[in-house]
Amino acid sequence: MDRQNPTLARPLTHHRRAQSLNRLPQLVALDPLHHAFELAGGLALQRRGRAGAAHGLGDRLLDDANLVDGGKAEEAVDALDEFALGMGEEKRARAFAGDRQHAGAEAAVIAAAGPGDLFRAGAISEILAGDFAPGAEQRRIDAGTARQDGIDQPIRQLGNLLHIFAWITHRNPSAPPPILIVDLIERHCFAKYRAFPPLRQIMTTTTLDTPSAKPLLDWYDRHHRDLPWRVSPGMAARGVHADPYRVWLSEVMLQQTTVQAVKPYFEKFLQRWPEVTDLAAAENDEVMAAWAGLGYYARARNLKKCAEAVATEHGGVFPDTEEGLKSLPGIGDYTAAAVAAIAFNRQAAVMDGNVERVISRLYAIEAPLPGAKPLMKEKVALMTPAARPGDFAQAMMDLGATICTPKRPACSLCPFRGTCQALKLSDPELFPVKAAKKEKPVRHGAAFIAVTAEGEILLRRRGESGLLGGMTEVPTTAWTSRLDGETSVTAAPFDAAWQASGTVTHVFTHFELRLSIWRAAIARALDTNDGWWEPVTNLEAQALPTVMKKAIAAAIPLAFKTSRA
Numbered sequence: 001m002d003r004q005n006p007t008l009a010r011p012l013t014h015h016r017r018a019q020s021l022n023r024l025p026q027l028v029a030l031d032p033l034h035h036a037f038e039l040a041g042g043l044a045l046q047r048r049g050r051a052g053a054a055h056g057l058g059d060r061l062l063d064d065a066n067l068v069d070g071g072k073a074e075e076a077v078d079a080l081d082e083f084a085l086g087m088g089e090e091k092r093a094r095a096f097a098g099d100r101q102h103a104g105a106e107a108a109v110i111a112a113a114g115p116g117d118l119f120r121a122g123a124i125s126e127i128l129a130g131d132f133a134p135g136a137e138q139r140r141i142d143a144g145t146a147r148q149d150g151i152d153q154p155i156r157q158l159g160n161l162l163h164i165f166a167w168i169t170h171r172n173p174s175a176p177p178p179i180l181i182v183d184l185i186e187r188h189c190f191a192k193y194r195a196f197p198p199l200r201q202i203m204t205t206t207t208l209d210t211p212s213a214k215p216l217l218d219w220y221d222r223h224h225r226d227l228p229w230r231v232s233p234g235m236a237a238r239g240v241h242a243d244p245y246r247v248w249l250s251e252v253m254l255q256q257t258t259v260q261a262v263k264p265y266f267e268k269f270l271q272r273w274p275e276v277t278d279l280a281a282a283e284n285d286e287v288m289a290a291w292a293g294l295g296y297y298a299r300a301r302n303l304k305k306c307a308e309a310v311a312t313e314h315g316g317v318f319p320d321t322e323e324g325l326k327s328l329p330g331i332g333d334y335t336a337a338a339v340a341a342i343a344f345n346r347q348a349a350v351m352d353g354n355v356e357r358v359i360s361r362l363y364a365i366e367a368p369l370p371g372a373k374p375l376m377k378e379k380v381a382l383m384t385p386a387a388r389p390g391d392f393a394q395a396m397m398d399l400g401a402t403i404c405t406p407k408r409p410a411c412s413l414c415p416f417r418g419t420c421q422a423l424k425l426s427d428p429e430l431f432p433v434k435a436a437k438k439e440k441p442v443r444h445g446a447a448f449i450a451v452t453a454e455g456e457i458l459l460r461r462r463g464e465s466g467l468l469g470g471m472t473e474v475p476t477t478a479w480t481s482r483l484d485g486e487t488s489v490t491a492a493p494f495d496a497a498w499q500a501s502g503t504v505t506h507v508f509t510h511f512e513l514r515l516s517i518w519r520a521a522i523a524r525a526l527d528t529n530d531g532w533w534e535p536v537t538n539l540e541a542q543a544l545p546t547v548m549k550k551a552i553a554a555a556i557p558l559a560f561k562t563s564r565a
Contacts, residue, residue: 211362213385213392215415220395225402227259228266233391242390244318244343245276251338252303252330254352256296256509259401265294276318279304280311288470288543296509297471297545301464302330320344342390349381350393354400360432361404364421368433404428440507445479446487446516447504447548449555450496452525452533457552457559458493459542460531467508472543474551475531479513487516493528496520501555506547513547519555 221233229250231242249269253262268290273279279287284304291300306329310318318339319325325336340346351359356369359376367375384392403410409428411417422428450458457474464470467481475493477485485491489498501517525533534542536559539552552559 210379210382211416211419213383216395216399217385217388217391219415220391220398223398223402224394225259225398228263230394236391242343244320244339246270247343248276248306248318248331248335248339249303251335251342252299253294255299255335257294261294265291275316276307277311277316280307284470285543288472289541292471292543293546293549295546297468299330301470305329306331318343321346322348338393341384341393345388345390347384347386347389348393349377349384350396351377351380352397354398354404355380355393355396356400356432357406358396358400358404358416361409361422361428362416362420364425364431366433368435370435372432440510440512441481442512442514443479443481443484444487444514444516445477445485446489446491446518447473447477447551448475448492448498448518448520449501449552450475450493450520450522451536451556453521453523454525455536456525456533457536457539457556458525458528458531459534459544468545468547470543471545471548473545473548476515476551479515481508481511489518492518492520493530494526496522504547504550504554506550515547515551517551517554 224230224232226232227250229246231240250262250266253266269279272286272290273282282304284301287304288297288300291297291303294300309328310316319327320340321344322336322340325331325339326333331339334350334352337348337350338352341348341350351373356373356376359365359379360369360372363379365372365375365379380396399414399416403414407429411420411423411428414420414423417423420428422431448458459472459474462468462471462473477487477491479485492498498518498520501519504515504517506513506515536556539549539559544552549560
């Protein structure tokens with residue numbers, strides 16, 4: 001070993017040697033889904049371990065080249081340890097609620113006092129009966145509901161049992177199991193059934209034309225995200241009902257925007273306008289300023305118009321059907337379906353980007369988007385249950401956001417893993433299929449930042465229609481998504497000692513904008529019929545879109561650090 005390099009003195013922490021059976025209760029507390037691989041691997045390692053012992057190889061399984069100097073590592077890589085490490089890291093990476101994540105089989109195995117307890121009468125039944133049983137919240141919800149046992153139940157229990165044996169055979173190659181495996185399987189996996197199912201029945205996976213929503217709802221009851229606008233299954237069980245205003249507000253904000261970006265805006269809006277009638281009575285400028293930075297500003301204008309329509313035409317009460325909701329300003333097919341399902345429990349097919357990804361993989365839909373959307377929506381409509389349609393819609397969104405992700409989906413944790421056609425036939429990451437993207441055009445323009453000795457900056461308001469309609473801006477040239485604007489100082493709003501201050505780039509949905517920034521320091525505010533002078537310290541309170549904040553920051557780097565909201 002290289003003693004000059006202290007980093008080589010310690011082996012990688014996860015390259016473990018074989019451990020005692022006394023560690024079994026902690027080692028088997030992993031996801032049991034790859035049981036077939038683990039059992040085969042365990043038996044193979046058992047044979048290899050015995051053969052290796054005869055040749056003095058001990059516990060070394062696979063040689064691992066040192067990542068630094070190419071030599072042998074101090075300890076060999078253990079195949080099942082690598083798998084266990086990967087599963088553990090994957091589970092820790094998933095931001096599920098802690099009080100619902102570790103229950104059922106995991107908790108039961110961890111709680112075992114020692115390896116002998118695993119083989120006392122009934123111990124395996126106790127461990128497997130939960131089968132990653134729901135946490136306390138779901139048990140309250142589902143109390144008294146009969147479990148639907150079928151062939152999948154004994155197979156699932158068999159898989160969990162094989163997982164345990166894989167670890168036993170791997171960790172103790174020379175020790176025979178304390179009781180007969182076949183007897184244990186028969187007694188603890190199929191004790192409820194009159195006859196052992198035929199081998200063909202066990203090995204055949206049946207893919208239904210329309211998968212059941214129950215596995216997804218069961219998963220959602222345990223692993224739903226806690227969001228400020230959401231009524232969780234536990235809250236619903238206590239009689240809490242969804243607020244249509246909150247559901248509508250969140251759905252409008254979430255269009256083309258991430259959950260993390262929306263949360264502070266949602267809370268700010270509720271603090272200022274707790275009811276839809278409060279939002280309807282607010283000034284347009286106040287709403288636009290509160291929305292600034294969230295993007296897609298036509299949503300803010302339509303939000304205000306919709307609130308006014310609900311307040312004046314519907315007595316402050318949202319319509320409770322898709323058709324009624326679509327009659328309101330700014331509400332299209334998606335928002336109407338989402339509000340109808342989540343707020344009013346209507347059996348509506350809700351499909352956003354996350355749902356599109358889940359459905360395209362579940363059915364292995366090869367038609368590219370956006371042309372495949374009607375087919376996807378038809379599949380979603382067939383799957384949406386009459387009971388709990390709102391929870392189903394939110395479960396599909398959560399599944400796409402946390403498990404069925406665009407890259408490296410955690411298929412082993414997915415409630416649809418048994419029926420997913422993409423997982424069975426191909427690589428899930430290949431779906432959804434998308435048409436080739438057109439290259440975004442690049443447009444050019446200029447922005448002019450004039451600052452007085454008093455620290456005031458010239459601002460103006462854009463027209464109500466069109467891109468960034470109704471928002472605040474610095475003087476700029478007439479660029480659009482289709483045409484370039486002037487980029488030189490000749491387009492300045494007035495004569496001054498304008499100095500170039502660089503270029504900023506901002507990407508809109510359909511084009512990229514590059515603005516040349518010009519700055520001028522003037523003695524005092526000039527009279528203007530097109531705008532007003534605003535103190536730099538008050539910029540955060542203005543309805544400035546992100547592109548304008550970039551332009552100002554390029555000319556006045558500390559503008560938004562000294563500004564007070």
